[in-house]
Amino acid sequence: MKVLNIAIAAAALLVAAPSMADVLADQKCTTCHDATAKKVGPTWKDIAAKASADDIKAAIEKGAKGKYGKIPMPPQPKAKGDADAIVKAIMAHK
Ligand code: HEC
Numbered sequence: 001m002k003v004l005n006i007a008i009a010a011a012a013l014l015v016a017a018p019s020m021a022d023v024l025a026d027q028k029c030t031t032c033h034d035a036t037a038k039k040v041g042p043t044w045k046d047i048a049a050k051a052s053a054d055d056i057k058a059a060i061e062k063g064a065k066g067k068y069g070k071i072p073m074p075p076q077p078k079a080k081g082d083a084d085a086i087v088k089a090i091m092a093h094k
Contacts, residue, residue: 024089027079035093042068044093053087060086 024030024044032041046068047056058064060079065072079086 023082023085027076027082027086029076029079029086032073040071041073044090048091048093051090053091056087056090057083 024033032039033044033047035044037043050067051059055064059073060076060083063073063075
């Protein structure tokens with residue numbers, strides 16, 4: 001039974017991993033952000049190290065500026081409904 005549970009957990013992870021990254025692509029966050037390559041915005045890795053879940057939600061709702069560099073991030077109102085999934089996807093880069 002234990003083996004079966006582990007197999008199910010592993011399968012769930014395989015399914016969860018790509019869809020977590022997809023929410024960031026679907027919401028066009030990846031236009032400015034990448035996991036490890038600096039683009040217009042900071043990397044998900046940098047953000048996961050510096051930001052809290054509340055910071056991430058605030059960035060989506062109100063935008064962000066001054067924390068990582070000179071370029072500000074505009075608010076992303078369309079992504080609000082996916083905020084929880086986005087927090088998880090970004091924090092997965094810790
Ligand atoms: C037009 C480019 C652009 C887009 C699109 C964009 N961002 Fe950003 N983002 C930035 C920039 C630039 C910063 C750095 C702002 C700063 O220095 O504080 C940033 C910072 C952030 C931060 C850090 C906030 C903090 O307080 O630490 C988070 C979280 C974030 N972005 C999430 C997202 C998410 C989620 C999306 C998609 C819904 C997204 N971004 C789309 C440019 C963008």
